[in-house]
Amino acid sequence: MANSNLPRRIIKETQRLLSEPAPGISASPSEENMRYFNVMILGPTQSPYEGGVFKLELFLPEEYPMAAPKVRFLTKIYHPNIDKLGRICLDILKDKWSPALQIRTVLLSIQALLSAPNPDDPLSENIAKHWKSNEAEAVETAKEWTRLYASGV
């Protein structure tokens, strides 16, 4: 029902996501609600998340594309810009959103955030502190969490 008057843009985006997926990213709409996407992002190589498979959910609100999609990590992750509920601190999801951005660009940005954590703009204070005081140890914890929670089983 909600799917019956889906904007053309969402349909086109969905089609393109399925036909030409971005490397290391998959996004498929839910059967019941075409605005709800199940997302998987592979941990980027040479990052503490390498080898992990991270599940996310993405929802396109009614105002999309004038308003940003809502994205959240479902897999536990040790990252200074992601809190324990999986919420992500990323400018394009907030004030830097532009309707010319897309689901694909958002997910690519999240993938990039995994490669380059930014402890100066933290969402999770403790993790950011850890990152700044002892980066090597924090990276170890992130690897550990990746093994524990994102091993893709």
Next chain:
Amino acid sequence: MMSPRIDTRDLVAFLLKHLDLGKSKAKTDPYRRMLCALIVVSKDEKSLLQNYTVLTESDIRQHQEEDIVRISTVLSIPKVAASILLRYHNWSVSKVHDEWFADEGKVRRAVGLPEKPVVEYPYASELNCGICFETYPRDKMHAAACGHPFCSSCWAGYISTAINDGPGCLMLRCPDPSCSAVVFQDMINDLASYEEKEKYLRYFLRSYVEDNRKTKWCPAPGCDYAINFIVGGGSYDVTCHCSYSFCWNCTEEAHRPVDCGTVSKWIMKNSAESENMNWILANSKPCPKCKRPIEKNQGCMHITCTPPCKFEFCWLCLGAWSDHGERTGGFYACNRYETAKQEGVYDEAEKRREMAKNSLERYTHYYERWATNQSLEKLSDIQCQPESQLKFITEAWLQIVECRRVLKWTYAYGYYLPEHENAKRQFFEYLQGEAESGLERLHQCAEKELQVYLNDEDPSKDFNEFRTKLAGLTSVTRNYFENLVRALENGLSDVDSHGACSRTVSSKCLGGSSKGRGGRGKATTSRSSSSSRNIDDLGHWSCEHCTFANVKSASVCQMCQQRR
């Protein structure tokens, strides 16, 4: 070069003295006409000396337009671009000039004003919209100066979202994430709905006031005026056309003689303890005689309980009004707060309890008086209905409002005056007491005595006398309060410099001089080690530590408890 000038206020006083309105045929009296002319002159003088201007909405729009036109002409850029530039530089024309002529390219990049499109599609007849992904004929597409094309409905949605998001829409950028070109106002005019355009213009106007360092909105509720302030020199007190006076620096209500820091401390303190205070003060006081609750809803501090009681008392101290006179040594002495409770020997615990109580009492004392003046100030506001031919009444009421405000803040001043500075405190309380009684006189005259004439049908002859009296009281009170504010703002420095002669000061004070600047009295005696010089004709002895005049029989100072 300064030419010698006569203070217009002195002239007014002189004229008032010579004005025998009771006998003269009103309008033809030359003194009277001079007086009227002078009042006009002194008002103009006041506006010339003002270091601020009040701006109406149309003034603001006009100033904004003038600035935009100036930048547009000097920089040879369209007006829409000029307004973006000004907005980016907080509406400072000189800053725009400086930055632009220092490095135009840098400014263009920072603000988002590309000189030519970054993308061009010279041969395409159809273009793809980057938002809805639909294809449209070229003429249905719009772009900012950068050239990134989007269809009109996506633009409309984009603009509408931004406008409803807040004042950030004034610096709206091209939707392309990699592009920082700004969206001009003409595009918004073309694509936004009527309501959205109104909203945008509102933000645009507000920006000119709020982002500008030299202007602020009048903080009075419902007031649409703004104040343009020339920083440097003069006081921060400004009075809006709506008659609200506020401090330009902290935007709290005008609070001379107290500084902004004290005001914020005081407000913080009151909000923290307001529940207690509200409970204590809860709008009414019982009549000290018959105990019936009385709500004060008008006028001065002189309260007469309703019949049959008819007890006359002072609203502030709840003492009998008959005690408030010169006979008792201090007119309106109810402003005094005696911190010293001399009699009895206290043990340590009792002393501590007493001190705690004292501190609360002290605060209650000052807060209560502050709050009373606050409510009177409001009351007077309501009463102040301008009637063109009765200007002197309006002036009197405006003066009362202003004095109430000053008096109110002197209580905050008193609260923060260090307790150990006894000489200052005494001098301060004297000045305050004088101010209070002067103001009460004026208030009484403006309210009670005026009532007689308001109820009277035919024009009374003594109305002219009343006019003279009220105008005189207004000017005397104004002078007194101006001096008071100056003295308090100087931190009562007279007391410091004339510390040695403070005995002279306080005896003068008790003598009931109405000049108030007793501290200026010439130092005729310097402090002498001989104690006999500290004893005056009545046998009072003056405390060496705090200058308090004690009765002959006391061996310990009643003010500071130091031995004689």
